[in-house]
Amino acid sequence: MTLTDTILLANKDMEEKVLKDLRKEMNLTTVERIVVADTDVVGATMVFNKKGGLIHPDIANETIEQLEEILGIKFTLGTVNYGSPYVKSGVVSNNHGFLIGKTSSGPEITNADEALGFVEHE
Numbered sequence: 001m002t003l004t005d006t007i008l009l010a011n012k013d014m015e016e017k018v019l020k021d022l023r024k025e026m027n028l029t030t031v032e033r034i035v036v037a038d039t040d041v042v043g044a045t046m047v048f049n050k051k052g053g054l055i056h057p058d059i060a061n062e063t064i065e066q067l068e069e070i071l072g073i074k075f076t077l078g079t080v081n082y083g084s085p086y087v088k089s090g091v092v093s094n095n096h097g098f099l100i101g102k103t104s105s106g107p108e109i110t111n112a113d114e115a116l117g118f119v120e121h122e
Contacts, residue, residue, distance in 0.1 A: 007030040007031075007070060007071065008022060009042050009067075009070070011042055012033045012034065012035050012040060036059050039056075044088045045085070046067070046087060047091045047093050047116075048073055048116070049117070051095065051118070052114075052117040053073055054075070054076055054078045054091060054111070054116060055078070057079060078112060078115060080100060081103045081104050082105055082108075089101075091112055097118065098116050
């Protein structure tokens with residue numbers, strides 16, 4: 001499960017009643033069931049802020065487009081910690097900065113920096 005102030009991205013198997021209750025109790029505007037890169041663990045596959053996001057490299061183009069429309073940001077494919085596609089396992093981000101796993105390579109760090117909107121790609 002991945003959550004913003006008003007949007008919930010949930011596992012495709014989450015019960016409708018649970019989603020309905022979450023929408024009501026948390027005053028959510030959007031609740032979407034989604035599968036990313038053939039995994040039900042949606043939250044492990046992406047990290048994002050209001051500037052952009054980093055996502056599992058094996059995601060389908062249609063899913064990226066769907067997520068970009070829902071969240072209003074652009075995603076960049078990437079890995080962390082020398083190749084892990086589960087980017088949330090190695091990155092914590094907000095709108096002011098990010099922390100990344102110490103075993104991440106230079107290109108992975110640069111990619112995350114650009115994807116999350118902290119430096120512009122030239």
